[in-house]
Amino acid sequence: KAGVTQTPRYLIKTRGQQVTLSCSPISGHRSVSWYQQTPGQGLQFLFEYFSETQRNKGNFPGRFSGRQFSNSRSEMNVSTLELGDSALYLCASSLLAGGSNEQYFGPGTRLTVT
């Protein structure tokens, strides 16, 4: 099976812009979770989508949003970018929802905000 893929792999944006990141899960996986990874904070949960519905949301401002399509591909959007949004954004797919089973991570999108 092909693994989880994310596009683009690298992105440079300026403050105030918005960005959309994409994640394609492993075939058959209907759950996609998004995480922000920074050196000081580790992996922080953003949100989880399952069958096109947001199931859980982490403690991030409303500038961070996402959606999932009928083929389970997911996108996350960050509006009005801030310098502090610079991070590695990882998505992970799993068979079941709710974080109770193995999550398969993608390679991540490295976002740099200048």
Add this chain to the structure above:
Amino acid sequence: GENVEQHPSTLSVQEGDSAVIKCTYSDSASNYFPWYKQELGKRPQLIIDIRSNVGEKKDQRIAVTLNKTAKHFSLHITETQPEDSAVYFCAASRVEGSQGNLIFGKGTKLSVKP
């Protein structure tokens, strides 16, 4: 909400020695505890997990122990090898049906010196 503390943040051992990483969690209802390994520049990968109805689980040189009363769990790596060098993340999840999400510790950078 759930909070996961992980110690130490860095750990250096000689090849062949054992390494122990400890995590504590705050939500006594958490019931799923995975460990992920992230090598430099790569995606996190699950190495072992344990559920709250089990006190210990082993897989070759890796073992995880869980103390529900004290709300802590630990990763034990025996006979460490240079390829064990990576960042290790613990996580906890309170899964109720399909609700719940993983909360990660901030990671432990393990260095195994030949």
